[in-house]
Amino acid sequence: MHHSHFSVDTILSNLNIDSLNEMQQASLEATAKHDNVIILSATGSGKTLAFLLPVLRSLKHEDKKTAAMIVVPSRELALQIEQVFKSMGTGFKSSCCYGGHKREIEENNLVQPPAVLIGTPGRIADHLRRGNITADSIHTLVLDEFDKSLELGFLEEISFIVQSLPSINKRILTSATAAVEIPAFIGAAEADELNFLPEGGVTTPALAIQSIHSPEKDKIDTLFKLICYLGNRSSIIFCNHREAVERTSQLLADKGILNTFYHGAMEQRDREIALARFRNGTVNFLVTTDLAARGLDIPNIRYIIHYHLPSTPEIFTHRNGRTARMDASGTAILILNDEEKLPAYITAPIEKIKLPEDLTVPEKPKWTTLFIGAGKKDKVNKVDIVGFLTNKGELKKEDLGLIEVKDFFSFAAVRKVKASHTLQMIKEQRMKNKKIRIDVAR
Template identity: 70%
Template structure:
């Protein structure tokens, strides 16, 4: 695999894994591939390498399309492609992103387009995406994409690809019937799903005396301490209610669900990634496609409706040889779901716990990003020069198209903000504030 040496180096890995090698080989021999592999196993590289092999530098226009069920997953795939440094232009299209920006990016057709069904369908209808040259289609997490609600858009997109030759479908579960409109004929199925659960994943449960389990959740989080924790709820309304109640009790939390504006979603995830909050309250939207390292605990505040949901939620932790714990909160009228096949250890909670230590970071919003030619180096320079910060006082920086988020040591935040609020970045006056 010498030809992939630079790509392996970019990802700091020594060799491709068995699944990725099998995918490359199968894609060289067949036009229709179903790739089943566990969450966190490197599936994205497993389908992007075959896509790369199919691209031709001598052919102008768009040659390949990747459809993902959520904007976060689409952005994650784009990030992997850019890390690969292929030399091929890529554009990512998703709801919540300025359509005008995407339209400008599509004027000079990228070789690869990645996006969500609704936004891709919209661009195709507006003829912003020229479909004649697209010969390769990837449906990532197809089990989710093909759920009701996405079917119509996916069917429209596939019908709009007159010269489609290759189809690659990927998933971490094997539960869905593939509709005829996908056009999958005699597919080669690569099944790398492993039945055994990660040994690094411990399963625990705690019983709640009250039907409203919020007090149990609060005491549980206090017992777990200041560790990275995702709390899963089944509904958006429950996410906001649960987040609010935990905040009222003195915990530093952020919440995340599909009805939020894109900037709010970006801010919430950034605060969770950079340590401004160690508790993320969310729907199952966060069960897929989010690459957040070092998550220690998964709490099933609401029990998952299906085994697949349970598996995907748990897949957020115990990744890449790290250990993690999934904890189910069982209410008085609930029992342990049948799909929990592992031995679960009961946790007994005390009545009183001290609040965990508050996070040491806060997040600043800066109203400039990639489209303003602002990068991470610019932001570090600005904060050290104008904000009088040392480099160790600046944490994780995330630069989006039109804005950026940066973690600042909380003890320095107020003084720094006062120094920089009226200063310019790249000779431009921009909004700078504590991220909402």
């Protein structure tokens, strides 16, 4: 087999690195001997190069199709890896695919297949479904920060990706924790494991803190761009006053960002509706005062955006406590205008977000919320609601999302495309022999 003759020395000098570290050296050797290698190492220890060098070794210049795929949990990581690959100066083309990036741009980049394709699970799965990727030519698969991908709930997409690639003969997985179960479908059963984790395991802080600069004093434009950049992941936006909450929510809505708001002056029922819609994914953005920083049970929040700076370190901690719970990771982002400094109590180094030129409004959620005018006090439970909506409302199981039953009313998430048909079907129907008001919750 003729492989590209690449010299590690040339690449290192292109990257301004003196020599490979122990892990990178071990990875080069292990990947030459074994089909499947797992690299356990702390984030930031140089693992990008530890898999890019073996990937490069497997590329051939005469191949005109994609040969290697690198799947990562976040766009930041995808862009970072692409940057390293480009700096290596190999002469091979790479391309990056991630949510929140214009799909047409990516499709154009894929017309001439890149040798190395880097991307996030959802977007790669999307391109595979659309036939934009030369799937059968890909022989090397890298799952970088695999533990993070599992944690963020990308298992289904990764499973689909692996099933779509019939010719994989080399797998490299990286993880910052040794405790991760590698699912059987990945096919890495006999993997050689390189453990470079520090003694006693690694404790990574689950919460990352980032900042972004707003050129204008009024931050709404920066907030809008930031949301386009982050994509439709569940996010809470904290403002310091009720008026600001309503204004910010309205301005985002005017710019096409579906969101809801929550503050102390609202009727109890409206607050319940707002939270239910946010919890079940009908909206991904909740604009709120510090009221929401205390005791709200909302799982899986990916981003906490401090639109206004918290007035005390305690409030900062409370707000951030909405995310990075129970092993899930999260990111807190502070928006700072020219007059604002990073609060003194933030001592850790902070990553500054640089927005790309090209931003698109995130896709609208696929769910809508039905308000059901009956609850526990009417002896209505989840089973009743599921039964009613599947039988009378002609919904399949997968068209039903989260169902919440309160004392006097309930909420059900329903796939948006099915909602009007369902409402039509149940208009005259009774639940538990009662005529019950069911409507889209606004």
